Amino acid sequence: MARVNENFLKLKAGYLFPEISRRVSAYTDAEPEKAKKLIRCGIGDVTEPLPLAARSAMKEGVDELGARESFRGYGPEQGYEFLRKAIAENSYHGLGIEAGEIFVSDGSKCDTGNILDIFGDGLKIAITDPVYPVYVDTNVMAGNTGEANEAGQFDGLVYLPCTAENDFTPALPSEPVDLIYLCYPNNPTGTVATKEELQCWVDYARENDAVILYDSAYEAYLQDPELPRSIYEIEGAKECAIEFRSFSKNGGFTGTRCAFIVVPKALTGATESGERIALHGLWARRHSTKFNGVSYPVQRAAEALYSVEGKMQIKKLVEHYMGNAALLKAACEKCHLTVYGGEHSPYVWVKCPEGVDSWGMFDKMLQDAQVVVTPGAGFGAAGEGYFRISAFNTRENVEEVCLRIAQVFG
Secondary structure (H helix, E strand, O other), X not given: OOOOOHHHHHOOOOOHHHHHHHHHHHHHHHOHHHHOOOEXXXXXXXXXXXXXXXXXXXXXXXXXXXXHHHOOOOOOOOOOHHHHHHHHXXXXXXXXXXXXXXXXXXXXXXXXXXXXXXXXXXXXEXXXXXXXXXXXXXXXXXXXXXXXXXXXXXXXXXXEEOOHHHOOOOOOOOOOOOEEEEEOOOOOXXXXXXXXXXXXXXXXXXXXXXXEEEEOOOHHHOOOOOOOOOHHHOOOHHHOEEEEEXXXXXXXXXXXXXXXXXXXXXXXXXXXXXXEXXXXXXXXXXXXXXXXXXXXXXXXXXXXXXXXXXXXXHHHHHHHHHHHHHHHHHHHHHOOOOEEEOOOOOEEEEEOOOOOOHHHHHHHHHHHHOEEOEEHHHHOHHHOOEEEEEOOOOHHHHHHHHHHXXXXXX
16 A cells, blocks of 8 residues: 655645635636736746846857767766855855855755755754745654644744744744754845844854754845855854755746755764764765756856856846835835835735734735735744735836735725
């Protein structure tokens, strides 16, 4: 008998974004004329063209594959040396991260889920709430949790509430934990962490022999140069942290697919008997066994983002989306809505009006404004009462959304 992984059955509802798609499809079927005006500000997908530097490099890479003397078949699973070196020299300049500690992948979403393969069972796992749903769902699928309660929180996870009362900044766990998920700039709240705050997390992890899983996918949106872009700017982080980064949000690679994960060679975990094992070697084995690498033209395109032209083009993309965020934030505030985020992040986190829950707000925006947002409850129990608006859109669409927000709440 082919038995199923019954942990999947604990996921009572659909993954957040497919559920949004289902509701939008139902609305489209019921209101086909109104649906023609739909503007999607839910999922964090980019809209602007790939930077020219990336497109040109990709085309050159494709042309190389068209000649026998420059053709490439299977590439190194960990990523081509030219890209790993470019990442180390640019994203981690002066931080002591080597090219060999960088693994190129097809997305941080995949990496944050796949990383669980190298960790054992029965670990205590701390997760901020609200949080990117992949962190929770992949732990459920891996059997690291019990059942969910009525609020949607799973037994076995240590939830760290992020609320307006604590400025959406989680407190350190009140008990020892083994894995800690952190995301800055934060998705969905848009908050950031200072070096001093991250130092507290690193110190906690080292004291408790824990590993920090640090998602830095939105680091390009930080506007203050004093704010850390990498966990490895913090003393001691190479002994306790794994970092995830992506080219999706800075270079527009959501459809092109390229990211990377950093696993320092100094980082270790323990066997049941207490033997220390380097996590770098475990991830190298997992990555090489289950992944065949990102295509050569795509890696050439990613490398080109580190060129002078590529950096300038990324800067323009970030300015475009942050300009959108500023417009959305101002539109909501003009309607006397309480707004967070939108300053170092392409997401605006908005408190629902009194008496409306987050899915109710989703329905209201869909039906009254033909705008798709993301309900805060989809990010966790502490997200109830909020909704997220994505700034990833054209300027024309964002300006129209601002007008519709004024019509609904003005």
